[in-house]
């Protein structure tokens with residue numbers, strides 16, 4: 287399979303993608319992703335940055351380079367806007383606040399994404415698997431971006447992930463880790479918490495932000511995380527989509543969420559933005575800008591409805607089965623593990639809460655589902 291646009295390595299050029307809005311690609315090497323888009327929204331006093339990449343010196347250096355190209359210095363960044371609580375989006379926010387006094391804008395429920403117990407938060411398991419067969423994942427990044435600093439960024443991310451490892455709601459008790467592992471987790475939790483920004487300006491659905499001398503509306507879009515929001519500028523049609531709607535991959539919907547039914551939340555949020563009038567250019571956090579927001583929302587919904595149909599068919603075949611059993615039928619062996627189980631759990635709980643499935647715990651505490 288060809289490389290997805292979200293897997294392309296970060297390019298250093300800065301491009302104007304909407305009036306007064308610059309796209310700056312920052313390097314990341316997370317599974318299924320090659321870059322994150324940081325957007326600079328310009329005004330007379332400097333700029334607001336949306337999603338300033340991973341924590342760590344490699345991203346910071348790349349961002350300084352992009353800002354310089356745009357004629358900006360870090361002290362000109364008066365505001366940092368974080369679309370949701372994933373580390374490739376909030377990474378640089380705390381540093382801007384600390385060193386330059388930037389405001390940090392995020393949803394008032396910001397935070398759950400960093401506490402999610404399962405590891406990889408971004409891309410659906412299907413799209414990770416697609417990446418494995420293509421040239422994208424793990425391919426060499428641009429020479430400019432490679433090297434030790436990026437490795438430090440990656441390890442910061444891994445520390446964050448490790449810091450959040452917990453017990454799955456579907457799997458019963460986890461074996462007690464040895465003391466050495468527990469000590470490592472404690473250190474990592476401390477390291478992880480040191481890069482999570484403090485939100486100085488919490489926002490909620492319907493709030494208006496004045497950016498580039500225009501009014502941008504906060505559109506709360508729970509699903510990928512409970513605290514995710516998009517920004518819409520009705521004057522030009524620009525729509526900052528974060529990870530809610532990506533051009534060619536499906537965002538990961540974790541079963542472990544602040545919502546009991548994250549898939550329902552996601553469907554609600556897809557409908558919410560698909561029905562919006564006055565949306566033109568969509569500016570996603572990964573991949574290229576695109577135009578038909580409603581069509582992309584419908585395609586993503588279709589994918590999940592097909593997945594729900596597969597879950598029903600597997601249940602007919604297996605009878606009562608654990609989340610692990612369902613996930614091992616849904617996904618190829620190379621994708622098995624916590625992330626596949628988390629997506630499977632989101633689909634099973636969606637069906638259970640719609641009264642199309644029932645569950646109980648077996649003797650070892652594992653949830654067992656029957657669908658239909």
Ligand SMILES: [Zn+2]
Nearest residue numbers: 372407408529
């Ligand atoms: Zn995300």
Ligand SMILES: [Zn+2]
Nearest residue numbers: 374408529571
């Ligand atoms: Zn992302």
